[in-house]
Amino acid sequence: xxxxxxxxxxxxxxxxxxxxxxxxxxxxxxxxxxxxxxxxxxxxxxxxxxxxxxxxxxxxxxxxxxxxxxxxxxxxxxxxxxxxxxxxxxxxxxxxxxxxxxxxxxxxxxxxxxxxxxxxxxxxxxxxxxxxxxxxxxxxxxxxxxxxxxxxxxxxxxxxxxxxxxxxxxxxxxxxxxxxxxxxxxxxxxxxxxxxxxxxxxxxxxxxxxxxxxxxxxxxxxxxxxxxxxxxxxxxxxxxxxxxxxxxxxxxxxxxxxxxxxxxxxxxxxxxxxxxxxxxxxxxxxxxxxxxxxxxxxxxxxxxxxxxxxxxxxxxxxxxxxxxxxxxxxxxxxxxxxxxxxxxxxxxxxxxxxxxxxxxxxxxxxxxxxxxxxxxxxxxxxxxxxxxxxxxxxxxxxxxxxxxxxxxxxxxxxxxxxxxxxxxxxxx
Numbered sequence: 001x002x003x004x005x006x007x008x009x010x011x012x013x014x015x016x017x018x019x020x021x022x023x024x025x026x027x028x029x030x031x032x033x034x035x036x037x038x039x040x041x042x043x044x045x046x047x048x049x050x051x052x053x054x055x056x057x058x059x060x061x062x063x064x065x066x067x068x069x070x071x072x073x074x075x076x077x078x079x080x081x082x083x084x085x086x087x088x089x090x091x092x093x094x095x096x097x098x099x100x101x102x103x104x105x106x107x108x109x110x111x112x113x114x115x116x117x118x119x120x121x122x123x124x125x126x127x128x129x130x131x132x133x134x135x136x137x138x139x140x141x142x143x144x145x146x147x148x149x150x151x152x153x154x155x156x157x158x159x160x161x162x163x164x165x166x167x168x169x170x171x172x173x174x175x176x177x178x179x180x181x182x183x184x185x186x187x188x189x190x191x192x193x194x195x196x197x198x199x200x201x202x203x204x205x206x207x208x209x210x211x212x213x214x215x216x217x218x219x220x221x222x223x224x225x226x227x228x229x230x231x232x233x234x235x236x237x238x239x240x241x242x243x244x245x246x247x248x249x250x251x252x253x254x255x256x257x258x259x260x261x262x263x264x265x266x267x268x269x270x271x272x273x274x275x276x277x278x279x280x281x282x283x284x285x286x287x288x289x290x291x292x293x294x295x296x297x298x299x300x301x302x303x304x305x306x307x308x309x310x311x312x313x314x315x316x317x318x319x320x321x322x323x324x325x326x327x328x329x330x331x332x333x334x335x336x337x338x339x340x341x342x343x344x345x346x347x348x349x350x351x352x353x354x355x356x357x358x359x360x361x362x363x364x365x366x367x368x369x370x371x372x373x374x375x376x377x378x379x380x381x382x383x384x385x386x387x388x389x390x391x392x393x394x395x396x397x398x399x400x401x402x403x404x405x406x407x408x409x410x411x412x413x414x415x416x417x418x419x420x421x422x423x424x425x426x427x428x
Contacts, residue, residue, distance in 0.1 A: 001407040003395035005376065009247035010396070010424040014238065016230025018043035018067065019256050020413050021166075022286060024093045025198045026226045027051045028174070030071030031060040032079070032101060033202050035223030039069040041254075042228055045413045047091035054098060057082040058109075073223050076178065081107035085146075088113045090341065090383070090412055093167060095145070096125045097195075100171030103134035104178025105151040112146045116341050116383055122147060125171045128159050132175055132183075156181030156217065163336060164309040166191040169213065173199070173206075179217035187211040189306045192260040194286070201226065201285050229256035229288035234414050236264045236314045237389045241424075242293030243273045244324040245396050249294045250424060254280075257287040263311030267318055271298045271325055300327030300370055308333050313340075315365075316390040319348050322368035323357040324397070331365035341384035341409075351379045351387065355394055355402070376400030385412040392421065 023043040028051065030037030042048065044067055052062055052069070059080030061072040079101075086109055088094040095111055099122070102109050112118075126142040132154040138147035156179045161168055169185050173195050176183030190211055199206055202221040207214040235255045242250035257265075257279060268275060273296040279289035300322060303311075311318065315334060322329035337344040349361040354377045358369040376398045381388030388410040395402035410417050 001404045003392055003402045003404050004421070004425060005395050005398045005400065005402050007245055007396040007425055010241055010245045011249055012424045013251040013253060014420045014423065015253045016235045016255050017045070017414055017416065018228035019231040019286070020045060020047060020233070021093065021192060021194050022226075022228045022256070023048045024051050024091070024097065025170075025194055026228065027055055027062070027069065027071060028097060028101065029198050029202050029221060030073050030223060031055045031058070032076040033073040033221035033223045034075040035073060037071040037073060037223040037226065039071070039226045039228060040067065042067045042069045043231065043413070044415055045411065046089055047094065047412050050087065050089035050091045051094045054086045054088060054094060057084055057086055071223070075220065076101070076104070079105055082109055086111045088117060090114050090116055092117065092120055092341075096122070096167040097170050097174060099125050099129060099136075099147070099149060100174030102149050103129040103132060103151045103175040104154050108148065108150045110146055110148045118145050121339055124163065124165065124168050128157060128168070128172055129175055131159075132157050132179060134175070154179040154217070156183045158184040160186045161188060164189040164191050165336070166195070166309075170195040173213070173215055176215040177204070177217060177219055182214055182216050185213045189309050190260060191309045192258065194258065197285060226285070229286050230254040231413070232256045232261050232264065233313045235291065236317050237393050237417075238420070239264065239268060239275070239291065239293050240317045240321050241393045241396060243268070243296040243298065243321060246295055249292065252291045252293070254288050255291050257289050260310055263307050264314040264318070266307065267301070267303060267311060270301045271321065272296060273298060298325035300325045300329040300368070302330045302332075304330070304332045308336070312336055313386060316344055316348050316386050317393065319352060319359065319366060319368055320390050320394050323352060323359065323370055323372045323374065325370040327370060329368045329370065332362065334365040335363070337365070342382045342387060344384070344387070347382055347384060347387050348390070351391055352394065354379055355398060374398045376402045378403045378405065380405040381407060381409045383409045385409045385414070389414065389417055392417070
């Protein structure tokens with residue numbers, strides 16, 4: 001795909017699509033709750049549609065009308081043994097969280113995904129679930145798909161996460177809801193808390209003390225109404241575009257502002273970006289607001305430590321921001337990037353280097369020297385939606401032609417990405 005390059009300005013307003021993490025969880029909780037759950041502004045990306053498909057195979061009735069979804073839950077005991085394999089597509093969230101739900105179900109299931117999922121490690125989830133007495137088999141002792149799981153009576157667990165991962169935490173929380181006793185999870189750093197907020201929204205309870213979360217088994221959840229705010233991880237690409245494309249001013253509507261996800265906002269502030277946040281109801285189930293971003297003079301910074309889990313998905317676009325900042329930007333403590341849809345350290349460094357960036361990989365991140373003039377060339381998403389979107393924004397400031405291979409991966413999380421980008425170019 002030939003991308004738009006050398007764009008003179010971006011101006012206008014766009015509504016950010018629904019948050020992917022919250023969309024996934026709304027289906028999962030609606031499926032295991034008793035009663036009807038209505039979800040609005042649901043993300044119609046391929047990953048979230050894979051979650052709907054899997055739960056339909058588990059016997060859950062789900063209606064979908066564009067971005068409105070109605071789930072008719074019969075409680076967690078209402079899930080039925082699937083007669084077909086559960087295919088999660090490209091969705092790591094679907095497979096890892098679904099394993100936590102299936103760990104307590106007294107039937108057999110088999111889960112598969114695409115080629116990318118087949119390379120992503122699952123032992124970080126399967127190991128604690130096996131300790132809770134779920135029976136799990138897969139390639140290399142349950143590390144890779146296909147994975148089979150037979151659930152049943154679960155023992156409670158006290159588990160210290162070896163890495164900060166919201167997916168692992170969430171899988172154990174789903175299993176903990178079904179365990180005979182109280183399950184305790186201790187994180188090395190605070191990760192996104194959408195699962196905990198969702199438990200509360202569906203009438204459940206948990207205890208949290210710093211990085212420790214405790215949940216009692218046997219809770220009965222009740223269907224509810226969920227409005228999904230815009231995905232800040234998707235907004236990040238247009239926040240970056242507004243900051244680095246000349247003469248730009250972009251308003252992003254309904255962006256999720258969950259404090260465990262706003263690391264990108266902290267980075268923009270520290271880099272000196274010119275932006276304004278107009279918050280909605282701060283006491284909402286998931287806070288949100290509008291963000292106005294303008295062309296900015298950026299400076300290099302160091303990104304590390306407890307900030308990393310709050311922006312792990314935004315690091316590819318932050319790397320692009322750093323190429324247009326004065327001075328050096330260092331990103332470290334981000335080994336988790338190696339086990340995403342691609343090894344995002346190597347992929348980001350390799351593809352931005354092709355465009356002329358001064359960037360090098362480290363064991364746990366990357367070092368970027370700014371300010372670089374980006375040129376052009378042929379680049380690839382390698383099937384990673386966030387890499388594809390980052391390269392599309394990079395092209396906007398490239399002087400020469402940029403050809404993007406595997407652009408279809410972008411539709412996994414942002415089906416209208418190119419439509420929205422084009423609307424800003426056309427705006428007066």
